[in-house]
Amino acid sequence: MTATLTSAGLTWLPSGQAMLAGPLQQLFLECDTALAALAGDTGAEPAEHPVFLAVDDLERINYLASFPHLATFPVTLEESGLPAFAADPVDESGAVRLRGISPVRNVITPAACYHVYVQLRDQRIEGPRYLTFRNTCVRRETEYQPLRRQWSFRMREIVCLGSRAQVKAFLDRYRDLVSGLLIELGLEVSWQIATDPFFQPSRNPAYLAQRLNPTKHEAVFGGDLAIASVNLHEDHFGEAFSISTDEGPVSSGCVAFGLERWLYAITTRYGADPANWPDPVAAAGRVLERHR
Structure with missing residues (x-):
């Protein structure tokens, strides 16, 4: 994969990071623009977030005990x-x-959406509220593969905060929108129940809870690569960060996209020649038009 995409603008670093230029960088921007356009379906507010998250904030959700193997x-x-x-x-x-x-x-930053809950900490909100953003995320892995599994990668997310019913409706709608975009792009996926990559999962109550009550579903390309996920958080973040509505801790959910993985899926499906690549922005426009 690395050799065939070099001419399209991929430079792979042994540290588990990818440099993009030329056609591949352009495809990256088009994929992100398409996903941001889907976020516009709800009028999601754009946001910008920093590179770091405070340990004190992550301790509210027990991150370092649950994912020490991923932290940088x-x-x-x-x-x-x-x-x-x-x-x-x-x-x-x-x-x-x-x-x-x-x-x-x-x-x-290990996951882009964590910043939202820090940003809204101790606030009372009128739901539903939608936000979208892109951030560079960093997760340590046992091995790295170009565009598939990287130490640093870019993640686009769309987050909803509100009542459980509002969040559930948001996730259902976006699963349909994402499925429609993948069909338009000719990318075949299967939606699968998934769990977060907990450390020593059999000993982690949160992992067991996800197994018993699935809250994470992934769009899996090629049988083993999740390129999008739909996640119901219940009131976990609302309670941890004291974000509330008139009815109590806010519920939340997110739709997340690994952008380099979208590049992998498209170039695996269509090859390294940019002339054969589909137009993600036009595809997103057609999907949104059908769902209006």
């Missing part, structure tokens, strides 16, 4: 140790010699 941290050095570090910063293997690390108080 921004690390800085204590001022007092800088001269010694600068004198001998890298060891014989090419690894940085970390001495005197400052307290780590942030995590690099």
Whole structure:
């Protein structure tokens, strides 16, 4: 895959990151534009979020205990140790010699939607409320594959906050919209019940709860690659971040898209020649027109 897409603009880094240029970068932008257009169906508010999430905020949802294997941290050095570090910063293997690390108080964004709940913390809202955004997410993996499984990748999300009925209606509608877009693009997927990638899942009550009451469904391409997911959070984030309506903690749900995975799906289906690629923006327009 890497070799065949080099001419289309893919540069693969062994660290598990992809650089995009030329036609592949253009396809990335078109896919994101198409998904943002779907978000416009509800008038979702665009938002921009930072790179880091505070550990204190993630502790509200027990993230580090549930997903320690995925976390990547921004690390800085204590001022007092800088001269010694600068004198001998890298060891014989090419690894940085970390001495005197400052307290780590942030995590690099692992999922784009977490920022929304930090943003709306302690607020009372009139539901339903819809937001959409794109962020670079970072998740450590045991292995990396170009466009399929990366250390850093881009995620587009659409989030709904409101009553459980409003969130459920949002998720049902967006599953239909996403399915319609995938059909327009000629991408065959199967919708499958899924769980989040918990650490030691058999010991995690949240994993067991997802198995007993499925709240996550993924659009799986090629039998093993989730390119979109529809997620019902119930009032988990509303309660953790004190976001409420007149009836109590707000319910929430999100639709999430791994953008590099959409590139993988399209180029696997149509090949590396951009002349054969479909137009995601036009496809999204046709889907929205049918659902009006």
